[in-house]
Amino acid sequence: MGSEPITLKNLPRTVRATIAAKAGLVTAVEAIEAGHNSPLSLRLTTATGQFFVKGLRDEGGRLATQRREYEISPYLRGLAPAARWRVWVDGWYVIAFDYIDGRTAAYHPGSSDLPLVATLLHRLSSVTPPEDIELRLAEQRLAGYVTSPADLAHFAGNTLLHTDLNPHNVLIADRAYLVDWGWATRGAAWLDAAYWVICLIAEGHTPDQAEAVAQSLPAWRTAPRDGVTAFANASVNLWREINGPGATPGRKRCSTLQGAGLPTAFRDQSARLGSLVAEYVRTRPHHRKVD
Known part of the structure; x- marks a missing residue:
């Protein structure tokens, strides 16, 4: 089943803080609808570049598919946007990929x-x-x-x-x-x-x-x-x-x-x-x- 979309501000404070530590200074946040398996779906603009960020609660079978996305990324150079970092804290699993302006x-x-x-x-x-x-x-x-x-x-x-x-x-x-x-x-x-x-x-x-x-x-x-x-x-x-x-x-x-x-x-x-x-x-x- 699908999930209701959420924004960065809806995440627990600890999750937001960990994302900030990974991403650096965030200058812009844009919500993006990119399917129904990840209720969190954002474009983050930071001091070091742009990321596509997706995330979900670490419960149920969908967590396995999102973990697989992160783990397979190093083998897909040039074929898929590279996964740069992940956050797994307080019941949330969040991945950041290079943002492809396509x-x-x-x-x-x-x-x-x-x-x-x-x-x-x-x-x-x-x-x-x-x-x-x-x-x-x-x-x-x-x-x-x-x-x-x-x-x-x-x-x-x-x-x-x-x-x-x-x-x-x-x-x-x-x-x-x-x-x-x-x-x-x-x-x-x-x-x-x-x-x-x-x-x-x-x-x-x-x-x-x-x-x-x-x-x-x-x-x-x-x-x-x-x-x-x-x-x-x-x-x-x-x-x-x-x-x-x-x-x-x-x-x-x-x-x-x-x-x-x-x-x-x-x-x-x-x-x-x-x-x-x-x-x-x-x-x-x-x-x-x-x-």
């Missing part, structure tokens, strides 16, 4: 952002996840949606995956940057390309167009056909669950944007899958500044 990526057909995102994903596909950070496994996350347990072997691997390639998680500045790494996963190198393909479909590409864009990625070009087929099936099953009867806005917000390109055997699923993801995109809250 905009949300545009995924529509013909967008000039697409080559930048492709370059980002190509670089990411060569990153090996650290052994000392606990990550979910791709085959675990998809286990409830495959048509056969044997399909899960296609998703196993030792590449660091983001797995939520929706355009609101990509910032465009001097290059493309990936944000919100709470769902970082270990799996096959081609999976992030597959997640991206369905995001492109949701943003107006046909399946053929989306797969053509992904052809610039070596990991996608070498993806096993049976694996892509298995992923397409799992994605349809997943999205039927997300948008099915009884689905709540909170459930949708907490679900990562998932999918895959659809090979010929599953072209009949493409319209259904595209409409399911497009419905999610229309209903999920977009990142925007809070006035």
